Amino acid sequence: MQRWPSCSSVVLTVPHDADPAVCLRPFAGTPGADACRRIKALTLCYEKDGYAKSFPSASLEELLRCAPLLQTLSLWVSPLLSAASLGQASSALAALDHLRSLKLGRFGWIGCIGAQLAARLTHLEIADIGRRCRP
Numbered sequence: 001m002q003r004w005p006s007c008s009s010v011v012l013t014v015p016h017d018a019d020p021a022v023c024l025r026p027f028a029g030t031p032g033a034d035a036c037r038r039i040k041a042l043t044l045c046y047e048k049d050g051y052a053k054s055f056p057s058a059s060l061e062e063l064l065r066c067a068p069l070l071q072t073l074s075l076w077v078s079p080l081l082s083a084a085s086l087g088q089a090s091s092a093l094a095a096l097d098h099l100r101s102l103k104l105g106r107f108g109w110i111g112c113i114g115a116q117l118a119a120r121l122t123h124l125e126i127a128d129i130g131r132r133c134r135p
Helices: 020-027 057-065 083-094 107-112 115-120
Strands: 009-014 041-048 072-076 101-104 123-126
Touching: 009 020, 020 057, 041 057, 057 083, 083 107, 083 115, 101 107, 107 123
Parallel strands: 009 041, 041 072, 072 101, 101 123
Antiparallel strands: none
């Protein structure tokens, strides 16, 4: 993010055949957290053949750590539905103390919204898109 000093909003569209860790590339080599602290809005798209594809919770957690002051998050991906994955995703979302707006492209994410996060949200949009990423 050092290359884009005025950027506060990021849309990441990850190719279906790519390793989900590719979404961390824009944040790689950023000295300190200053550049990443500018990011206030993040949209993540991961699809194959027009359908939202499952995104690993570990990759999501690592990505969200790159933007600790995030206020708006849009997830146009499918969650992994194992209890461990949902727990990890829930913890990653709960750690975003400044998050106020959440847009979810699959109903499977509802279980990841804990009580503390729910109390902070001023905008929640859930649209089980099934098809097409919608940044």
